[in-house]
Amino acid sequence: MPQPAAAHDLIFYFVGVTTGSSFANKMFPTWMELFGRPEVKLVGIDHKIHDNPAAYRATLARIKDDPACVGALVTTHKLDMLAAAPDLIDYLDPYAQITREVSAISKRDGRLEGHAFDPITAGLSMDAIVGKDYFARTGGHVLCFGAGGSGLATLLHLINQPAPGDRPARFIAVNRSQGRLDHMRRMVESHATAIGVEYIQNADPARNDALMAALPAHSIVINATGMGKDTPGSPITNAGLFPTYAIAWEFNYRGALDFMHQALRQVEARHVTVVDGWAYFVHGWAQVVGQVLHQEVTPALFARLAAAAAAVR
Numbered sequence: 001m002p003q004p005a006a007a008h009d010l011i012f013y014f015v016g017v018t019t020g021s022s023f024a025n026k027m028f029p030t031w032m033e034l035f036g037r038p039e040v041k042l043v044g045i046d047h048k049i050h051d052n053p054a055a056y057r058a059t060l061a062r063i064k065d066d067p068a069c070v071g072a073l074v075t076t077h078k079l080d081m082l083a084a085a086p087d088l089i090d091y092l093d094p095y096a097q098i099t100r101e102v103s104a105i106s107k108r109d110g111r112l113e114g115h116a117f118d119p120i121t122a123g124l125s126m127d128a129i130v131g132k133d134y135f136a137r138t139g140g141h142v143l144c145f146g147a148g149g150s151g152l153a154t155l156l157h158l159i160n161q162p163a164p165g166d167r168p169a170r171f172i173a174v175n176r177s178q179g180r181l182d183h184m185r186r187m188v189e190s191h192a193t194a195i196g197v198e199y200i201q202n203a204d205p206a207r208n209d210a211l212m213a214a215l216p217a218h219s220i221v222i223n224a225t226g227m228g229k230d231t232p233g234s235p236i237t238n239a240g241l242f243p244t245y246a247i248a249w250e251f252n253y254r255g256a257l258d259f260m261h262q263a264l265r266q267v268e269a270r271h272v273t274v275v276d277g278w279a280y281f282v283h284g285w286a287q288v289v290g291q292v293l294h295q296e297v298t299p300a301l302f303a304r305l306a307a308a309a310a311a312v313r
């Protein structure tokens with residue numbers, strides 16, 4: 001659990017759903033030693049999913065007005081927080097302007113700045129999983145359950161890939177509410193992309209099984225719904241079959257991880273490769289902490305941060 005900060009400490013807020021259970025609490029003190037900032041302490045703020053705008057505004061005001069606060073990392077609430085309080089943030093980086101999400105809230109000369117790092121960090125994680133030219137080599141598509149902040153960021157990363165072989169022919173986004181799909185469609189329409197993006201409003205796992213069954217081999221199936229961590233269950237049923245040679249990518253690394261376990265049961269029979277959200281987590285935290293502390297995360301520092309995170313996992 002995060003410890004209350006002492007009077008001389010500086011505070012780094014962690015805005016999430018169940019922040020007390022995150023590995024970040026164990027990792028953060030070691031990371032602050034590596035950044036040379038041991039006086040910075042992590043303090044969690046939990047919001048329920050799709051919390052009231054007033055609650056998000058209160059959190060942002062707390063970050064802005066507390067002189068001991070250096071900034072914050074936002075997970076899950078990246079879209080809702082910005083939607084609730086765009087007027088409280090003085091600067092948005094280009095990715096935050098495109099996606100309308102903020103994962104890092106930092107301070108500069110008394111101004112509050114919002115950055116969206118997920119297009120970078122989801123991208124770094126995906127590149128490490130698939131390597132160069134994956135879609136040209138395999139013909140796989142992407143099926144993404146969840147069109148919230150991280151699903152949107154993953155799609156933006158793919159749209160921005162300069163080499164055609166690094167872009168899938170099809171990206172199918174499935175989301176429970178229509179609003180998130182409409183938001184994604186607006187983002188896609190503001191870019192010229194050859195990726196065929198499909199938007200499916202659905203929360204029925206049986207229908208998701210059918211979508212999965214229609215994919216070509218080597219497709220990437222992503223669970224970006226938060227199911228199996230933030231909420232119970234999985235977007236697919238136990239009978240759902242992954243495409244052969246699929247990559248099953250669970251965006252979380254903790255919780256019941258039902259989707260990941262469903263995929264693990266198909267590793268041998270269907271040659272499924274299963275990846276959890278650990279690398280995404282480490283990249284995400286490293287970029288956000290670097291931004292909030294205004295320190296560059298060099299490859300050498302990232303290697304030390306990743307090793308320290310692995311040691312406390």
Ligand SMILES: NC(=O)c1ccc[n+]([C@@H]2O[C@H](COP(=O)([O-])OP(=O)(O)OC[C@H]3O[C@@H](n4cnc5c(N)ncnc54)[C@H](OP(=O)(O)O)[C@@H]3O)[C@@H](O)[C@H]2O)c1
Nearest residue numbers: 076146147148149150175176177224225226251277280281
């Ligand atoms: N490893 C990491 O570092 C890392 C990084 C980013 C995200 N994540 C994890 O990934 C998950 C998603 O994060 P996020 O930031 O994208 O959250 P988000 O913005 O809340 O997006 C989640 C989306 O999933 C949709 N959804 C929920 N249940 C669904 C269902 N049964 N069927 C279809 N869609 C459903 C939600 O739709 P509604 O609009 O209907 O609510 C929402 O749009 C979280 O659990 C987060 O912790 C992990």
